Amino acid sequence: MEVAASARACLVADVxxxxxxxxxxxDGQSVQDxxxxxxxxNASLAHILGSxxxxxxxxxxxxxxxxxxxAIAGYLQGDRLVNANLPWEVSVARTADAARLESLVLINDFGAVAHAIxxxxxxxxxPLLPGQRDPGMQVPALVLGPGTGLGAALCLDRTGAEVLLTESGHAALAAGNPLELAVLQDLATRWHHVDNERVLSGTGMMHLYESLARMKGETPLHRRAEQLVAAADAGDATARQTLDVFSGWLxxxxxxxxxxxxxxxxxxxGGVTAHIAPFLHAGPFQQRYAARFGSPRVPPPVWRIDHGHLGLIGAAIHWRSRTSCSVRSIEEHA
Known part of the structure; x- marks a missing residue:
């Protein structure tokens, strides 16, 4: 794309x-290059943006x-981003300086996805539910995704302009059956607060696998989520149990x-959703989800969506919606 010398463009990122x-x-709609x-x-967020x-x-x-x-996971405390899953600390002001940016805005990563929905x-x-029909977009719409962590946001209107951010990934994990309770008790010996993403995320899936293996007296054989998914596909009983328990709990x-x-x-x-798609469609997810909605209430539809560039598009929409960008603007929630 040819860009005029006077063109005002914005860098967008989904981290x-x-x-x-x-x-x-x-244009605040399409994202290029x-x-x-x-x-x-990378040594820092500034290195990524500056490069x-x-x-x-x-x-x-x-x-x-x-x-x-x-668009980045976490939240801001003053100038500092709080995020336990990133390999580096982030200061908004120092990042803007190092990347030679006049304006830097951080927004919540799943808030950005919700903007783009x-x-x-x-x-x-x-569709993830049997016989699910599409009545068109319904709001409020919950956007949730297990990745390295667990993100969630609510899209409040059909334009994507209004979004409610949540920290649901850090709310306490609730057990729904004796096996989940046993897992929760096992994990509570390692962490004083067992939140949702301790199990329902890419890293959490491995915590779940290790816990189930310990209960069986087995030595965990897999170290990464992609290895675990491949093993479940190949018939590894504990790996398959992990994916089934994960899907039902989710x-x-x-x-x-x-x-x-x-x-x-x-x-x-979220990245995990695409990798475990066959297991999400296998039954435990649907059964546990539908069980919460007693007759005659119909469970709201659930859609699986490839995360792709939605975070980038949401960041672009956010930029377009801003009437002006002030130097080193810092939003209340990142």
């Missing part, structure tokens, strides 16, 4: 605990990226959040 996606937008980087391979600014200056001489909106093509959504949590927040439909995103 998770594992990967960072970076691009730029001119997206690159995916591993967070652990991209330099790269675009070389490839698009007419464009000067001076503003940035970054109304623009998703309905035919790309995969179904209960999603139902509890729907009831608590008054959501009328659910979108499951």
């Amino acid at each position: 998770g605990g594992t990967n960072a996606r970076v691009g730029w937008t001119l 997206v690159v995916v980087l591993r967070c652990n391979d 991209y600014v330099e790269r675009m200056a070389r490839s698009h001489p007419g464009m000067a990226l001076r503003e940035a909106v970054v 109304p623009g998703v093509q309905r035919q790309t959504l995969v 179904g209960s949590l999603v139902a509890d959040l729907v009831l608590t927040l008054g959501a009328r439909e659910v979108y499951l995103a």
Whole structure:
């Protein structure tokens, strides 16, 4: 894309605990030149943003990226981002200085996904409930995703302008049967507060697997979530049990959040969701989710969606909606 010398563009990024996606937008709708980087391979958020600014200056001489909106997990305490899953500390002011940005805004990563949901093509959504019908987008809509952590937000209107942020991943994990209670008791010997993402996330899945293996007197054989999923596909009994328990437990949590927040439909995103799709469709998720809704109430529809670039698009929409970008603007919630 040719960029006029006077064009005002914005760098947008979606930074998770594992990967960072970076691009730029001119219209606040589409995102160009997206690159995916591993967070652990970079010394800081400033390094990621600054390197991209330099790269675009070389490839698009007419464009000067001076503003940035970054969708990132966690929340702000003053100038500092609080996020236990990132490999580096983040100061908004120091990051803006180091990346040579005039304006840097941090927004919640799942808040960004919620901003983008109304623009998703309905035919790309995969239904998770048997016989589920599509009445069109219903609000409020819950957007939830297990990745390195567990994110959740609520889209409040059909334009995506109004979003409610949550810290549901850090709420206490609730057991729904004796096996889950045993897992919870086991994990409580390691952490004084066992929150939802201790089990219902990519890293949490491994905690669940290790706990189930200990209960069986087995030595855990797998160290990473992708290995665990492959082993479950290959017939490893404990690995398969882990994915079934994970899916059922996730179904209960999603139902509890729907009831608590008054959501009328659910979108499951996040990196883990795509990797375990066959297990999410296998039954435990649906059974545990539907069990929360007594007759004659119909459980709100649940859609599986490829996270893809939704966080980037949400960051772009946020930039477009701002009437002006002030230097080093810091939002209340990141």
